[in-house]
Amino acid sequence: MAVVVVRDPAVDTPFGVSAALLAAGLAVRPEPPVDRASPATGLAGVEALVVLSARRSDVAPVLALLRDAVAAEVPVLALGAGAGLLAEAEGSAADPDGTGPGTRLGLTLTPPAGNDPLLAAVGPLPEAPLPGRAPLPVAERDRRDPVALAGTVAPAGHTVLARQRQAFRLGSAAWGVPFVDGDRPGPWGELLLGRFAALAAARAAHTTTRAHFTRQAGDWEERFAYQAPAYAAAVARMRLEAGGRALDVGCGTGRAMPALRAQVGPSGQVVGVDVTPAMLASAARHARHRQGHLLAADCDRLPLPAGSVHGVFSAGLIDQLPDPRATLLEWRRVAAPGAVLLLFHPSGRAERAARNNRPLDPNDLLAEDNLRPALETTGWRMDEYEDAPHHVLARAVLRG
Known part of the structure; x- marks a missing residue:
């Protein structure tokens, strides 16, 4: 199966995410297969998406790709700034007052996380702050990434899985986790990626069917x-x-x-x-x-x-x-x-x-x-x- 890692090469390196996915036995495609005329064609042969960020020129087709993936129930894990992209694809915007990956702000998992197919198997959050890059100044953040690296306002119809840095799930197959950095996911983030890889592998046959017929x-x-x-x-x-x-x-x-x-x-x-x-x-x-x-x-x-x-x-x-x-x-x-x-x-x-x-x-x-x-x-x-x-x-x- 193939997992596509969507990222902006100027901002994100693929190593942290790719290492965790490769360790789980999954093939990684580092570039999003986005057709600007028909973004849904980018889901052909894709069993999962991991979204870190997007080049400014690619934001519109990546948002369309995410909408198609959510509709087809293709597993999506959006980390850091990618969570903002996922929220924006479903009609919400990035929170300009939020904090970037690497801070905790008393982060706690919600009761629904205990039954979530992804987070329930990962376990409780570590006591220490999650690793990751510090928040960028607003001017620098806006220059590098059209979707802020700051917090995310979860979209309508979501399930909140963590408060303060609001992690969320859309439907049954798309997760936004803004407090995990794709470059340096840390031990908890690596567990999250491993569980996501296992979940994507278990759903691969249905994912292929849904993507095709959607x-x-x-x-x-x-x-x-x-x-x-x-x-x-x-x-x-x-x-x-x-x-x-x-x-x-x-x-x-x-x-x-x-x-x-x-x-x-x-x-x-x-x-x-x-x-x-x-x-x-x-x-x-x-x-x-x-x-x-x-x-x-x-x-x-x-x-x-x-x-x-x-x-x-x-x-x-x-x-x-x-x-x-x-x-x-x-x-x-x-x-x-x-x-x-x-x-x-x-x-x-x-x-x-x-x-x-x-x-x-x-x-x-x-x-x-x-x-x-x-x-x-x-x-x-x-x-x-x-x-x-x-x-x-x-x-x-x-x-x-």
Whole structure:
């Protein structure tokens, strides 16, 4: 995985942060891959961002990159002046009366820090002042860095994690820690970086998915609107009874949800699940929330009780997962006796191979010889399979 360190070479050296990240086994890219025309492209192949500062000429694209990273839940650790950048990206400004890294001012962690996925594992703050450069005079500070090295006013919607030098978390994956200097993080800062590296590594697969589909979410529905009849025809093969609960896993913009609603009727339930918030936001813009509930969740850890689902629909997902067996077992857990599983891809295997100028892959999970045993060994009995010119479809029933 790659961690991008965003910094101003005139102000920050990469050594303190880079050493801690390299010690955790992560690759470090020292320059931010920012495309000024489309900052979101800078998230391609990036599993985390560490932000120290920015060149004056790069502030606008770095702020845009941070906004995209927060939206896509790409892990962000903003240290020192970088915390001001993160706050500014979310609508707040640097605090001109604050103090720079290296001072304590009675710094204390707040109760929410005890449950924070980053700070809770780092431990209490040291008694001695944290190391770091002294605050710059205002004139010098403004000349060197457009976002002050001084304190940070945490943005709206944040969780305060430390008072006085206000550390904060945005959502579930972005942290601003203004009292840690990226050049000389000190022992506590190194622990923080190590924990952040471990957290970023654990979330890498989801981060890649979210970053990719966040970039695609805006026009996804329009680009693939022509597939709506194929989705409806696939859902029709489920033959669900009215009043049941239907699940669309990896729902994207929810294209299957109207057809699922039609099958289970007004007394049934439809739940669209996706790991990318931007896709769910697009689904809501297209009124899919009127067909059922939209839920941000991992397909391997569904927040649903065992035996509560009567039909599971999933399109273009199962063959992209790192551990399909674990996913099929999770879907079995939530499935009621006799539940139906419908796996669908809106392109045939031969069609996709030709499109990518490659032969058919014998290891493709969607090949019948691979998919049937994968289903059978996880409790599903496949009763229909089609590898047609323009789709792949497999229907299975939960064995009693």
